[in-house]
Amino acid sequence: MDVAVLIVVAGLFAVVSGVNDGGALLATGLKLPSVRPATGVLVLVVLVAVVPLVTHQVAVTFTTRLASFQAPGGEIAMTIAVISALAVVTALSMKGLPTSLTLAIVGGLTGAGLGWGLPVSPGSVLLVLAFGVAAPFAGGLLGWLLVRVLLITTSGRGLWRWHQVGFLLQSLAYAANDGQKMLAVFMIVLGFSDAPLPYTSLVAVLFGLGTMYGLPRAGRTLGRELIASRPPHGVAAELAAGTAVIACAAVGMPVSMTQAIAGGLIGAGVARGSGRVRWHATGKIVAAWLLTLPSGALLGAGLATLVKGIASVELS
Numbered sequence: 161m162d163v164a165v166l167i168v169v170a171g172l173f174a175v176v177s178g179v180n181d182g183g184a185l186l187a188t189g190l191k192l193p194s195v196r197p198a199t200g201v202l203v204l205v206v207l208v209a210v211v212p213l214v215t216h217q218v219a220v221t222f223t224t225r226l227a228s229f230q231a232p233g234g235e236i237a238m239t240i241a242v243i244s245a246l247a248v249v250t251a252l253s254m255k256g257l258p259t260s261l262t263l264a265i266v267g268g269l270t271g272a273g274l275g276w277g278l279p280v281s282p283g284s285v286l287l288v289l290a291f292g293v294a295a296p297f298a299g300g301l302l303g304w305l306l307v308r309v310l311l312i313t314t315s316g317r318g319l320w321r322w323h324q325v326g327f328l329l330q331s332l333a334y335a336a337n338d339g340q341k342m343l344a345v346f347m348i349v350l351g352f353s354d355a356p357l358p359y360t361s362l363v364a365v366l367f368g369l370g371t372m373y374g375l376p377r378a379g380r381t382l383g384r385e386l387i388a389s390r391p392p393h394g395v396a397a398e399l400a401a402g403t404a405v406i407a408c409a410a411v412g413m414p415v416s417m418t419q420a421i422a423g424g425l426i427g428a429g430v431a432r433g434s435g436r437v438r439w440h441a442t443g444k445i446v447a448a449w450l451l452t453l454p455s456g457a458l459l460g461a462g463l464a465t466l467v468k469g470i471a472s473v474e475l476s
Contacts, residue, residue, distance in 0.1 A: 166239055166349040173242045174342040174363050178370020180249055180261045184418045185334060186375055195327045201371050204331050208342075209364035211335035212355040217412040218337050219355070222344035225284040225412075226266065227273030229348050237276040237464055238348040241268035244460040252448050259448040260416035262338040263292060267456030275464025289453075291408050295415035296423030298407075302400030303393075303427030310392045311432075319391055326398030333405035334417045341414060342367060393432075397424030419449065 186200045195203075212219065223229055229238050245264035252259045266288055273280045314322060342363045343355060352359070401420035408415045422445060429436040 163349075166235060169239050169242050170342075170345045170349045171362075171366050173246060173345050174366035175370040175373075176246055176249060177261055177339070177342050178367040178372075179374030180259070180370075181334065181339070181418055182367060182371025183374040184421055185330060186371070187421075195324060197375060200327065200331075201368055201375075203328065204334070204371060205364045205368040207331050207335040208339050208367050209357070209361045211332065212340060212343055212360045213357060215336060215409070216340055216343060216355040218409055218414045219340035219344040219347060220353075221284075221288070221412050221414055222265070222269065222341055223347050223353075225281060226269050226288065227278045227280040229269075229273070229278065231278055233276055233468075234278060235348050235351075236467065237272040237278055238269070238345060240276070240463045240467060241265065241272035241456075241460050242345055244268040244272065244456050244463060247459060248452055248455045252452070259445070259452050260292070260419050262341060262414055262416040263419075263449060263453040264456040265341050266292070266414070267453035268460040271457035271460030271462075272464040275461035276468055288413060291413040292415050292419070295404050295408060296419040298404040299397070299400045299420035299423030300427030300430075302403055303396045303424035304431040305427075306399050307392050307396035307428035307431045310396055314392075319395060323391070323395045323398070326395050326402060329402030330398045330405070330417065330421070331402075333402040333409065337405045337409040338414050338417055339367070393425060393428040393436075396428040397421055400424035400427065 182201070182204060185204060186197055227237075228234065242265070245261065245268040248267075249259055249261050249264045266285070270280060270285050310319065310322065343360060346359050346363060347353060350359070398421075401417060401424045404420050404423075405415055405417055422442075426437055426442060
């Protein structure tokens with residue numbers, strides 16, 4: 161497959177990651193003026209570029225632990241996985257549902273790896289899924305606890321300061337964890353194993369462009385439709401999601417920041433009465449999550465089997 165095509169697909173994946181993830185990262189704090197959207201986008205871009213220089217273990221998990229994409233044909237299988245993930249997530253994003261791109265790419269990688277005949281590790285896939293399921297529950301529990309603490313101990317400008325801390329924490333967590341799925345795609349496509357600054361910077365810029373485009377829609381879904389949100393809910397969700405996702409990054413497990421934030425918002429909402437949670441919108445998002453991974457896996461497996469079959473016929 162032509163290298164230029166592979167690079168275009170990898171770049172498109174980074175942009176869609178911004179559309180899907182970036183808006184969700186900024187949405188929770190839109191009701192507080194302490195972090196302006198432009199400043200938030202800049203912070204995200206810088207951290208996505210810089211943090212992988214310090215640690216990129218989650219990117220390595222994507223490239224080596226799920227399936228052996230370093231094997232012959234691995235870059236083609238990775239491209240098929242990305243196309244499958246993009247197809248699933250784009251369809252859901254167009255409906256304003258911030259689903260998990262991490263789930264989509266895990267499904268796509270697993271399916272494409274199997275379809276192409278690459279060695280796939282069932283144990284690693286199950287472990288990643290276990291952490292993925294745990295993350296929103298951990299975010300919800302922490303959100304429930306933190307919103308109670310914030311309402312008792314903090315008001316006014318104190319909440320602004322906690323918002324700044326929470327936003328920085330979740331942005332750092334994203335850059336250290338599921339934001340590295342973008343870097344992982346470039347690793348396979350271009351054949352490097354570390355995190356050179358030119359490539360991390362390219363990923364960050366593309367991600368920033370997608371974030372600016374996707375902020376209004378994702379922000380509306382998480383910030384307004386999921387719960388009857390108040391500033392303390394958003395701050396608690398930021399702190400909760402950032403803590404949960406950083407903990408997963410410490411053991412190299414990719415999890416979805418979007419899921420963790422949603423869990424944090426729901427937990428914070430329930431703490432002030434379950435009536436604050438808009439359960440219909442919550443159900444739609446959970447349904448999107450449940451569809452994402454199997455859809456990505458099935459599409460990835462089907463496309464990989466088809467492409468490999470066509471290539472075999474042409475060679476014979």
